[in-house]
Amino acid sequence: MAELVRNPRVMKKVQSEIRNHVKHKGSITFDSIDQLPYLKMVIKETWRLHPVAPLLLPREVISEFQINGYTIQPKTHLHVNVWAIGRDPDTWKDPEIFLPERFMDSNIDAKGQNFELLTFGSGRRICPGVYMGTSMVEFCLANMLYHFDWKLPEGMSVEDVDMEEAPGLTDHEEWTSSCSYEVF
Numbered sequence: 001m002a003e004l005v006r007n008p009r010v011m012k013k014v015q016s017e018i019r020n021h022v023k024h025k026g027s028i029t030f031d032s033i034d035q036l037p038y039l040k041m042v043i044k045e046t047w048r049l050h051p052v053a054p055l056l057l058p059r060e061v062i063s064e065f066q067i068n069g070y071t072i073q074p075k076t077h078l079h080v081n082v083w084a085i086g087r088d089p090d091t092w093k094d095p096e097i098f099l100p101e102r103f104m105d106s107n108i109d110a111k112g113q114n115f116e117l118l119t120f121g122s123g124r125r126i127c128p129g130v131y132m133g134t135s136m137v138e139f140c141l142a143n144m145l146y147h148f149d150w151k152l153p154e155g156m157s158v159e160d161v162d163m164e165e166a167p168g169l170t171d172h173e174e175w176t177s178s179c180s181y182e183v184f
């Protein structure tokens with residue numbers, strides 16, 4: 001929501017997609033979500049910049065291996081910095097810009113096969129709730145955007161939105177932003 005409020009162009013575009021689609025149906029169902037490709041791009045772009053678990057869960061090395069000239073010993077604890085991967089300029093063009101369109105005509109998803117986008121981790125310890133989590137986020141966001149128009153409080157501009165992130169196992173904003181909303 002913070003990225004959408006900061007990017008009114010994207011907010012308008014994703015709301016238009018949802019409202020144009022739902023106009024004919026009356027309500028958002030789980031089946032309708034598959035007809036909302038831009039909503040899915042918005043969610044992937046949010047997960048790229050703001051991964052829910054920025055360092056995943058730690059791993060312990062089982063057997064010695066080499067990487068980039070370093071020898072990693074058994075029992076070493078490893079952290080995969082998904083936050084940094086999502087902002088790597090060798091992987092993403094203009095990584096600091098919130099641009100859902102970068103996922104257009106791209107096969108990258110967050111289901112553990114594309115190491116550029118490890119929202120749910122990967123491998124044997126991948127999040128078992130990947131499908132439930134994705135469906136919940138898609139469904140809740142689609143409903144919030146369908147039913148309400150979201151605005152910053154009176155007197156606050158896009159530049160005032162504080163995107164500072166607090167340290168921790170999960171990624172969350174340092175300060176809770178407030179938004180006003182009107183029923184559509």
Ligand code: HEM
Pocket residue numbers: 052053056057058118119120121122123124125126127128129130132133134137
């Ligand atoms: C958007 C929603 C969610 C996100 C982004 C998310 C993300 C993650 C991540 C990044 C991990 C660590 C994976 C790794 O280190 O490779 C994880 C682990 C886990 N998640 Fe989720 N998760 C979500 C929803 C859920 C839901 C809905 C459930 C259960 C109903 C769930 C259950 C678990 C469990 C049990 C683990 C530990 C798996 C293990 O260590 O073997 N998650 N999740």
